[in-house]
Amino acid sequence: MENLVPLGTGNSRFMKSNIQASTTLAQLIQMLNNGTFPYDIGPLNPAGISQQGTPLNKATLLKDATAALFGFGVDALPDDMFNALAHTGDLHVWKRTQNGEVDYPVSPNPDAYQDGTSGNTTIEYLGQLGNKAQIATGSYVGTGTYGANNPNTLTFDFEPKIVILWYQISTWENSANVFLLRWNYTTQFAPGASTNSNASDYISYITYSGNTISWYNANHPLYQLNNVGNTYSYLAIG
């Protein structure tokens, strides 16, 4: 878009009015004072501008064809489009093949288009934009705390399906301990599990709340994956 740039010489636009030629100056002033002076804002005067600027109208703000891509009609407003874009995860997508040409209309309405072939047009539903896999990766540095009052927590922008935690085994450069946790299902894991009678000492207990996972071990930060200065990595898939 380009701005309109007037020269500032008082002649950037023309104006048209249908007042009668017999209108007196007093009548003109009274109409102006009363807000009843009629006129049309005329076109730009090239002699009074240095740059015409991009006009604001239907063609430049929201064409019918653009609105139709989102399932909107000819009366759609720019605000409707902004709202749709803000909720792209809610949009449904179709593949439309028409006379050999392909496009991908979207709509917040899941019934906006019907699957199938009609004449020379074939419609295929592809899915909802929000229903796509999301992945988050990251890490945290251990704080050295442990216990039910000092759980570890990880928060995500989405509710994962699984979370994978791992850390490098310091003595083996090419090895790592890996723990795969199924969201809202896995309730325990055991870093440093042993077959001896104190195996329960190694167990970390897991809870889930919204998009946050928490876990703690009652005996040692090592078993809570929370040793001071150690970096622990995660991968969440949802």
Next chain:
Amino acid sequence: MLIIEITALDNGAHRNQEGGLRTVPEGWARIPDGMEIPDTFPFVDIEVNGQTVTSMTAGIVPEPEPEPEPEPSLDEQVAELQEALHMILEGTTE
């Protein structure tokens, strides 16, 4: 984005998380890109404005918890049992 829990734990450390987060959880603050991270992290003292860390200085790192005694391996336990059995059998043959 690197985030840190605003309230420190009892030992002076702050929970922390680095990853592709769009939203900072309640009670946490974002550490701006480019802010120097002290070597003592996450044992740091911080000042925040809303949910953004404005200052971070080195804290005190406590002595780490002693490493737990390693449990004897299965082979070691079997060897102990064999030795005990051998001593018992030797005792009965005297």
